[in-house]
Amino acid sequence: FTLVELLVTLMITGVLLAGFLGLASFQVSTTRDQTAQVDLQQTVRDVAEMFAREVRRAGANPTCATAFSAVEFASTWMLRVKSDLNGNGIIDTVGDEDVSYQYYSGDLRRIANGSIEVLLKNISWAGSTIRYYDETGAVLAISETYNGLSSTKRARVRRVEFVLDIEQKTTNGETIRARASSDVGLRNRFFINQPSC
Numbered sequence: 001f002t003l004v005e006l007l008v009t010l011m012i013t014g015v016l017l018a019g020f021l022g023l024a025s026f027q028v029s030t031t032r033d034q035t036a037q038v039d040l041q042q043t044v045r046d047v048a049e050m051f052a053r054e055v056r057r058a059g060a061n062p063t064c065a066t067a068f069s070a071v072e073f074a075s076t077w078m079l080r081v082k083s084d085l086n087g088n089g090i091i092d093t094v095g096d097e098d099v100s101y102q103y104y105s106g107d108l109r110r111i112a113n114g115s116i117e118v119l120l121k122n123i124s125w126a127g128s129t130i131r132y133y134d135e136t137g138a139v140l141a142i143s144e145t146y147n148g149l150s151s152t153k154r155a156r157v158r159r160v161e162f163v164l165d166i167e168q169k170t171t172n173g174e175t176i177r178a179r180a181s182s183d184v185g186l187r188n189r190f191f192i193n194q195p196s197c
Helices: 003-056 151-155
Strands: 071-074 078-082 098-104 107-112 115-120 129-133 159-169 175-185
Touching: 003 078, 003 115, 003 159, 003 175, 071 129, 071 151
Parallel strands: none
Antiparallel strands: 071 078, 078 098, 098 107, 107 115, 129 159, 159 175
């Protein structure tokens, strides 16, 4: 082989190798983004299911031993619910009897038993909301977002709709999006107009 032939061969090999490395890098990046998308979608679904499960039991008061507000706070960015799950007549600080879901500073948090658990980090809340419906199925309007529903309106809540429409940035700077929702009927006796409890 002559020197020119070797140089041409090296140049062609270098071009092919650069193309292969570029393709491999693109595939790794795409796979990473797809994995992040799947993880975010699954997490959003899990959060919506957990929210539905915990909100559905709001107002549980099997012994009617104490009066408490099943919906303690209700706004478009936070919901706090209470229930007497163990039937001891009080709202305990353990056992998830006082649970809040809150969007705060880019994170979706669950607050229970005196501890804060971050469910979703660094998210955009723009497309997400929590809506409240009364006994007629009408939306209860929140006049002041910071203060949420008044105690009178909170007592009328019969159904809660939780919409998570989340955007998040990947490590590559790409924006991924996930959506899930739950529509929860509050079915405990506390919410039925009965004189006994």
